[in-house]
Amino acid sequence: MAIVVMKFGGTSVADVGRIRNVARHVKREVDAGNKVAVIVSAMAGATNQLIAWANEASPFHDKREYDAIVASGEQVTAGLTAIVLQSMGIKARSWQGWQVPIRTDGAHGSARIMDIPGEDLRRALDEGEVAIITGFQGVEPGSNRIATLGRGGSDTSAVAVAVALEADVCDIYTDVDGVYTTDPRIVSKARRLPRVSYEEMLEMASSGSKVLQTRSVELAMVHHVRTRVLSSFAKPEEMAPVKVGELEDIGTIVCGEDEIMESEVVSGIAYARDEAKITMLKVEDKPGIAARIFGPLSDASINVDMIVQNVAADGRHTDMTFTVQAAELPRALSVLEAAREDIGNFELKSSDGIAKVSVIGIGMRSHAGVAAQMFKALAEKGINILAISTSEIKISVLIDAAYAELAVRTLHSVYGLDAA
Amino acid sequence: MAIVVMKFGGTSVADVGRIRNVARHVKREVDAGNKVAVIVSAMAGATNQLIAWANEASPFHDKREYDAIVASGEQVTAGLTAIVLQSMGIKARSWQGWQVPIRTDGAHGSARIMDIPGEDLRRALDEGEVAIITGFQGVEPGSNRIATLGRGGSDTSAVAVAVALEADVCDIYTDVDGVYTTDPRIVSKARRLPRVSYEEMLEMASSGSKVLQTRSVELAMVHHVRTRVLSSFAKPEEMAPVKVGELEDIGTIVCGEDEIMESEVVSGIAYARDEAKITMLKVEDKPGIAARIFGPLSDASINVDMIVQNVAADGRHTDMTFTVQAAELPRALSVLEAAREDIGNFELKSSDGIAKVSVIGIGMRSHAGVAAQMFKALAEKGINILAISTSEIKISVLIDAAYAELAVRTLHSVYGLDAA
Numbered sequence: 001m002a003i004v005v006m007k008f009g010g011t012s013v014a015d016v017g018r019i020r021n022v023a024r025h026v027k028r029e030v031d032a033g034n035k036v037a038v039i040v041s042a043m044a045g046a047t048n049q050l051i052a053w054a055n056e057a058s059p060f061h062d063k064r065e066y067d068a069i070v071a072s073g074e075q076v077t078a079g080l081t082a083i084v085l086q087s088m089g090i091k092a093r094s095w096q097g098w099q100v101p102i103r104t105d106g107a108h109g110s111a112r113i114m115d116i117p118g119e120d121l122r123r124a125l126d127e128g129e130v131a132i133i134t135g136f137q138g139v140e141p142g143s144n145r146i147a148t149l150g151r152g153g154s155d156t157s158a159v160a161v162a163v164a165l166e167a168d169v170c171d172i173y174t175d176v177d178g179v180y181t182t183d184p185r186i187v188s189k190a191r192r193l194p195r196v197s198y199e200e201m202l203e204m205a206s207s208g209s210k211v212l213q214t215r216s217v218e219l220a221m222v223h224h225v226r227t228r229v230l231s232s233f234a235k236p237e238e239m240a241p242v243k244v245g246e247l248e249d250i251g252t253i254v255c256g257e258d259e260i261m262e263s264e265v266v267s268g269i270a271y272a273r274d275e276a277k278i279t280m281l282k283v284e285d286k287p288g289i290a291a292r293i294f295g296p297l298s299d300a301s302i303n304v305d306m307i308v309q310n311v312a313a314d315g316r317h318t319d320m321t322f323t324v325q326a327a328e329l330p331r332a333l334s335v336l337e338a339a340r341e342d343i344g345n346f347e348l349k350s351s352d353g354i355a356k357v358s359v360i361g362i363g364m365r366s367h368a369g370v371a372a373q374m375f376k377a378l379a380e381k382g383i384n385i386l387a388i389s390t391s392e393i394k395i396s397v398l399i400d401a402a403y404a405e406l407a408v409r410t411l412h413s414v415y416g417l418d419a420a
Numbered sequence: 421m422a423i424v425v426m427k428f429g430g431t432s433v434a435d436v437g438r439i440r441n442v443a444r445h446v447k448r449e450v451d452a453g454n455k456v457a458v459i460v461s462a463m464a465g466a467t468n469q470l471i472a473w474a475n476e477a478s479p480f481h482d483k484r485e486y487d488a489i490v491a492s493g494e495q496v497t498a499g500l501t502a503i504v505l506q507s508m509g510i511k512a513r514s515w516q517g518w519q520v521p522i523r524t525d526g527a528h529g530s531a532r533i534m535d536i537p538g539e540d541l542r543r544a545l546d547e548g549e550v551a552i553i554t555g556f557q558g559v560e561p562g563s564n565r566i567a568t569l570g571r572g573g574s575d576t577s578a579v580a581v582a583v584a585l586e587a588d589v590c591d592i593y594t595d596v597d598g599v600y601t602t603d604p605r606i607v608s609k610a611r612r613l614p615r616v617s618y619e620e621m622l623e624m625a626s627s628g629s630k631v632l633q634t635r636s637v638e639l640a641m642v643h644h645v646r647t648r649v650l651s652s653f654a655k656p657e658e659m660a661p662v663k664v665g666e667l668e669d670i671g672t673i674v675c676g677e678d679e680i681m682e683s684e685v686v687s688g689i690a691y692a693r694d695e696a697k698i699t700m701l702k703v704e705d706k707p708g709i710a711a712r713i714f715g716p717l718s719d720a721s722i723n724v725d726m727i728v729q730n731v732a733a734d735g736r737h738t739d740m741t742f743t744v745q746a747a748e749l750p751r752a753l754s755v756l757e758a759a760r761e762d763i764g765n766f767e768l769k770s771s772d773g774i775a776k777v778s779v780i781g782i783g784m785r786s787h788a789g790v791a792a793q794m795f796k797a798l799a800e801k802g803i804n805i806l807a808i809s810t811s812e813i814k815i816s817v818l819i820d821a822a823y824a825e826l827a828v829r830t831l832h833s834v835y836g837l838d839a840a
Contacts, residue, residue, distance in 0.1 A: 058507035069499035072492035079489035
């Protein structure tokens with residue numbers, strides 16, 4: 001008898017008809033004797049409507065009230081899912097974040113899960129009841145107020161519940177049937193990856209792949225939660241229920257490197273559009289200068305992604321290039337201007353319409369020449385590289401967004417990822 | 421400095437624009453130095469959508485899940501109201517039923533409020549914060565699950581909070597500007613009542629007037645909560661804020677008899693359509709027979725309204741007439757047939773298309789001839805009376821629904837209620 005956590009996103013629960021399909025997935029596991037906890041998102045579109053209302057009420061709203069408002073979306077889905085399961089003869093009940101409780105810190109709107117005391121949930125599961133838990137939210141114990149985890153937080157909720165329940169697997173049901181070597185909408189020859197390591201998945205998530213939320217992968221990696229990405233639109237009865245100790249190779253299994261027999265050098269190409277590049281030239285190269293630049297941006301909640309620093313020709317100054325979301329560019333520039341006195345002299349250049357393309361693979365660690373191969377391939381297509389950043393298992397380049405698809409297709413082919 | 425409870429119904433908070441209007445009413449009281457608790461309903465239409473989803477999920481749904489689903493509506497309004505107030509520079513926060521907590525019994529879907537520990541709310545008010553409380557809902561302490569009070573329950577929430585806070589007044593803002601002598605849509609000469617006693621309001625509410633929910637009036641009467649019915653569409657800045665000890669005569673004040681200087685004999689005419697009449701003939705007149713009839717109906721959650729019992733001609737049998745909602749008639753009849761063995765022999769007659777018209781007034785107690793006047797007036801219009809039921813301050817008759825408007829207009833005029 002396995003303990004199974006199943007997470008269903010917004011498009012999988014978009015209406016009562018789709019919730020019935022979700023319930024059939026759950027029924028398959030229950031019928032096999034498994035203990036099941038289900039994490040649900042809000043119905044597709046519901047959260048956007050709630051956010052629009054909050055913004056209409058005031059663009060500068062109290063995050064705690066925002067949280068109370070948007071958390072209602074999952075509450076509705078959880079209740080509906082419980083009702084549908086009951087109508088199929090399955091014992092089930094909904095659990096809201098504060099009922100579990102899923103305890104978070106006080107960073108409303110982007111809270112982190114601190115602790116989930118799993119006793120009540122485990123007791124319910126032991127009594128043969130399916131627990132339907134609202135994703136994306138918890139309660140801040142000090143104030144007893146609802147806190148949400150930020151967009152896509154339901155993946156993190158699912159992994160955290162899997163940790164609390166010591167689940168055998170955390171199955172993330174989504175509208176794609178797994179993790180691909182790259183976005184199949186751009187590269188028709190993209191292949192589904194049967195397995196991918198936590199590290200690779202983490203780099204993919206933070207490089208633009210939207211299949212799993214970065215924080216959920218982090219959490220899964222730290223606690224070794226075997227996580228599967230599956231399609232919720234697959235026929236529920238045609239899938240095999242989870243068994244203890246063996247995990248059927250459907251969808252994509254995100255797991256430790258040791259569970260992947262033969263890693264390829266490169267396992268995926270990720271990309272992110274709508275980036276903007278900011279270059280600060282002739283910044284005085286003094287200790288603490290990076291903090292003076294990025295501190296104010298962080299205080300303004302502007303997410304800085306790739307950072308590249310070069311020493312300028314004169315040796316006393318430095319050039320700093322980094323990316324932000326294109327939508328954040330005007331605000332980022334005014335934050336930097338406001339900090340000019342503290343930072344000291346600098347020249348500012350910026351451009352939007354930038355894409356970040358990343359090549360990811362654990363195999364890179366033991367293979368030389370991966371980067372060189374990337375630069376050569378892009379050069380042959382006449383694609384200019386604006387900045388480069390590397391990590392142990394990833395190489396990212398910034399390019400003109402107009403060349404993003406071409407770059408992704410080229411690299412997908414160069415690294416031998418194209419399906420036969 | 422007065423403690424003011426203000427309740428706004430679904431049409432008053434139907435969109436963010438209307439919530440801004442609500443906030444201006446609140447601001448008026450805050451600016452006057454009053455401590456304010458606000459009870460809000462769900463945005464008009466929201467609850468119906470949630471109920472429709474629950475019914476689509478399963479017509480026979482778990483009431484606890486239904487409650488978790490529908491309670492989300494007020495949660496959204498409370499958060500939005502808090503945000504709007506904050507944007508006007510007013511300290512405010514939302515409180516959900518479980519956060520206050522508003523403790524209820526376990527009768528999910530139609531729960532009763534058992535207790536509201538007001539300490540946390542009172543502390544917030546003392547700190548100058550407006551408390552925005554979700555109406556219609558609370559938490560059942562045993563299970564820690566959300567319970568709703570049933571339709572219109574927000575009035576009851578408001579009065580209960582007023583009791584907990586020992587408020588000076590409970591102002592119910594609605595889409596009409598007070599309680600009228602009868603429905604102004606039927607009788608153009610209907611007059612607003614400046615004051616009405618708890619007893620009269622209770623009879624009006626249970627006789628078809630939809631301005632206040634019966635249970636809220638009961639609660640106000642027991643705890644002597646001065647309750648006002650006001651229009652939320654009035655210009656907020658043109659109304660005077662509440663002062664301790666004196667209550668401006670706007671809208672309708674529901675209060676004790678002693679606060680009404682000169683009661684009229686009849687203060688209002690109420691009516692209810694969509695009633696159905698069931699008559700059980702030749703029921704054996706034995707002790708406990710009423711319990712055998714009405715017990716099964718109550719078990720089936722069928723609300724029985726007016727009950728009239730006559731002794732049949734032979735002295736050993738009795739005739740029993742009572743009304744139910746027309747929509748409940750088929751179910752009521754099958755419940756009675758199922759109980760035939762227990763009840764003994766009877767003949768069953770029923771008809772829908774019945775209206776109940778009631779004449780209400782405290783003055784009746786000391787005035788003879790009120791009933792006779794009613795019967796005479798109806799007879800002169802050729803309206804046949806199907807059954808009669810009286811209480812100390814009310815006379816109700818059942819008539820063919822086709823004559824309801826004529827009867828209401830006639831009685832309104834006969835008892836001198838027409839506006840000049």
